Amino acid sequence: MQKNLFDRVRRGGQLLAIAFLFSSLAACGGNVPTTPDPTADVPEPDQNTETVSPSDQDEFKVGMVIVGPKNDAGWNQSHVEASEYVMENLPGVAFDYVDKVNPGDRPNVQGSQVADDLIANGAQMVIFNSDDFKDDALFTAQKHPDVAVIHVSGDYAWPEGKNYQEQANLSNVMLQMYYGRLIAGCAAALETKTGKIGYLGPLINDETRRLSSAAFLGAQHCWQNYRDRDAAELEFKVTWIGFWFNIPGVTLDPTKVADDFYNGGYDVVMTGIDTPEAAVQGKKAAEAGKDVKFLHYTLRSGCSLAPEICIGVPFYNWGPTYQAQIEAAKAGEFESAFVWSAPDWQDINNADTSAVGFARGEALSEENGEILDQFIQGLGDDTINLYTGALNFQDGTTYLAEDEIATPQQIWYMTQLLEGMDGASE
Structure with missing residues (x-):
C-alpha cells in the first residue's frame, strides 16, 4: 500500500519523515546549474539581515534565505515561525534572516550571494526556503563544502529523482503537503x-x-x-x-x-x-x-x-524537520538526504510530530x-x-x-x- 512507502523511523524522537531512497530505481543525473553571477549586488549585512539569537556567543548559527516578506501571513512567515520553534527546543541556536530575495524586491541579488554573506557572518548552515533557489542551493553547497545546506523542495539530493547531484553537504527538505x-x-x-x-x-x-x-x-x-x-x-x-x-x-x-x-x-x-x-x-x-x-x-x-x-x-510544521537537520549538523552528523516529512495520522495537528x-x-x-x-x-x-x-x-x-x-x-x-x-x- 502507498502508506508503507512513506514510513520512516523518527530521528531523535522529534520527526516523522521519509527519505525516498529506492534501490530498485535507477538514479538519473541532472545538469549542473549555471554558476550564479558573482558580480551581482549583495545586501549589506547590517541593513538587510536580522539576527535572532540567545546571548551565548558559542551558538550554532543558521542563515535563512527567504523568498518573500517574512511577515507575509503565509509561506514565508511559517518558515520564520519554524525557526522560532527550533530555538525554543534547541538552546544555543541562532538564526540570521534575509527576506524578499526575489526578482521584484531585489532584482540584482541572487540567493547564493546572500548565502555567501550569511556564511561570512558565521552561519554554519544555510536554509533556502523556496523552490526558486534550487541552483543557488547547489552552488552554495559546492562553494562551501563545510557548511550544511538545506533546500526546501528540489530534488538534487534524491538519488532516485530526475536531477540527482552527489553533494555530501546538501539536503532537500519538503513536507508531504499534498x-x-x-x-x-x-x-x-x-x-x-x-x-x-x-x-x-x-x-x-x-x-x-x-x-x-x-x-x-x-x-x-x-x-x-x-x-x-x-x-x-x-x-x-x-x-x-x-x-x-x-x-x-x-x-x-x-x-x-x-x-x-x-x-x-x-x-x-x-x-x-x-x-x-x-x-x-x-x-x-x-x-x-x-x-x-x-x-x-x-x-x-x-x-x-x-x-x-x-x-x-x-x-505545515517545518519546525521538527528543521530541528532534526540542525541537530545532526550540530553533532557533526549531517548527511545528504531527500526528506519528505509525513503527517502523523494519529494526530495531524500535533506540532511536534506531524508535518x-x-x-x-x-x-x-x-x-x-x-x-x-x-x-x-x-x-x-x-x-x-x-x-x-x-x-x-x-x-x-x-x-x-x-x-x-x-x-x-x-x-x-x-x-x-x-x-x-x-x-x-x-
Missing part, C-alpha cells in the same frame, strides 16, 4: 453551494501542479462520494498569477484574480500563493453580501484574516467537519488512496493506468494538471 491539499479540496467540495471552486495559483512547475491537482482530487472525491454529485457538475478552475506573490508589472494581480473568482460565481476560493489576497478579497465580497468562503494556505493562524468565512487552513495539519475554520459546518474526519481517517489508514488509477492528464493521456498506484516519483513530478481541471498546465 495531503493537506487533499483535505482542503475535500472541505471545499463539502462547503460549495455553486459547485464552483477557484484556485489562486502561483507560478507553474511540478510542485504547484502537484498541489493544485491534489486539491482537485480531494474535491472530486468528496463531491462524488459524500455529496453524491456527478463529477461533471464540479468546476475546479486554476488561475496562475506567475510567481509566489504579486510583483507589479510582472505577475497577474492576485487581488483582481480573487475578485474575478468571487464575482464569477466561485463561492469557494482556495489559495496556493504566499500572500492572503483570497482571504482579504473574500472578506470584502462577504461584506458586500456575497455568500463566499475561502481556504488559506500554509500558516496555521490563517483563518484569523477573515474567520467568519474561513473553511480552514492546510498548514502536515488542517486547522478548521468557522465556515466549516459541524456536519461537514464530521465528514471530513471520515476522509482524513481514510487517508491515514490507506482505505482512501486517491493516487490510484485510472487517472488521466489534462490532455487525455494516461497518468495512472487502471488500479495502478502512484510511485513517489509520479506524485512529485506532476507534468500536467489532471483531466477535469480548468487551467493551464504550462
Whole structure:
C-alpha cells in the first residue's frame, strides 16, 4: 500500500519523515546549474539581515534565505515561525534572516550571494526556503563544502529523482503537503453551494501542479462520494498569477484574480500563493453580501484574516524537520538526504510530530467537519488512496493506468494538471 512507502523511523524522537531512497530505481543525473553571477549586488549585512539569537556567543548559527516578506501571513512567515520553534527546543541556536530575495524586491541579488554573506557572518548552515533557489542551493553547497545546506523542495539530493547531484553537504527538505491539499479540496467540495471552486495559483512547475491537482482530487472525491454529485457538475478552475506573490508589472494581480473568482460565481476560493489576497478579497465580497468562503494556505493562524468565512487552513510544521537537520549538523552528523516529512495520522495537528495539519475554520459546518474526519481517517489508514488509477492528464493521456498506484516519483513530478481541471498546465 502507498502508506508503507512513506514510513520512516523518527530521528531523535522529534520527526516523522521519509527519505525516498529506492534501490530498485535507477538514479538519473541532472545538469549542473549555471554558476550564479558573482558580480551581482549583495545586501549589506547590517541593513538587510536580522539576527535572532540567545546571548551565548558559542551558538550554532543558521542563515535563512527567504523568498518573500517574512511577515507575509503565509509561506514565508511559517518558515520564520519554524525557526522560532527550533530555538525554543534547541538552546544555543541562532538564526540570521534575509527576506524578499526575489526578482521584484531585489532584482540584482541572487540567493547564493546572500548565502555567501550569511556564511561570512558565521552561519554554519544555510536554509533556502523556496523552490526558486534550487541552483543557488547547489552552488552554495559546492562553494562551501563545510557548511550544511538545506533546500526546501528540489530534488538534487534524491538519488532516485530526475536531477540527482552527489553533494555530501546538501539536503532537500519538503513536507508531504499534498495531503493537506487533499483535505482542503475535500472541505471545499463539502462547503460549495455553486459547485464552483477557484484556485489562486502561483507560478507553474511540478510542485504547484502537484498541489493544485491534489486539491482537485480531494474535491472530486468528496463531491462524488459524500455529496453524491456527478463529477461533471464540479468546476475546479486554476488561475496562475506567475510567481509566489504579486510583483507589479510582472505577475497577474492576485487581488483582481480573487475578485474575478468571487464575482464569477466561485463561492469557494482556495489559495496556493504566499500572500492572503483570497482571504482579504473574500472578506470584502462577504461584506458586500456575497455568500463566499475561502481556504488559506500554509500558516496555521490563517483563518484569523477573515474567520467568519474561513473553511480552514492546510498548514505545515517545518519546525521538527528543521530541528532534526540542525541537530545532526550540530553533532557533526549531517548527511545528504531527500526528506519528505509525513503527517502523523494519529494526530495531524500535533506540532511536534506531524508535518502536515488542517486547522478548521468557522465556515466549516459541524456536519461537514464530521465528514471530513471520515476522509482524513481514510487517508491515514490507506482505505482512501486517491493516487490510484485510472487517472488521466489534462490532455487525455494516461497518468495512472487502471488500479495502478502512484510511485513517489509520479506524485512529485506532476507534468500536467489532471483531466477535469480548468487551467493551464504550462
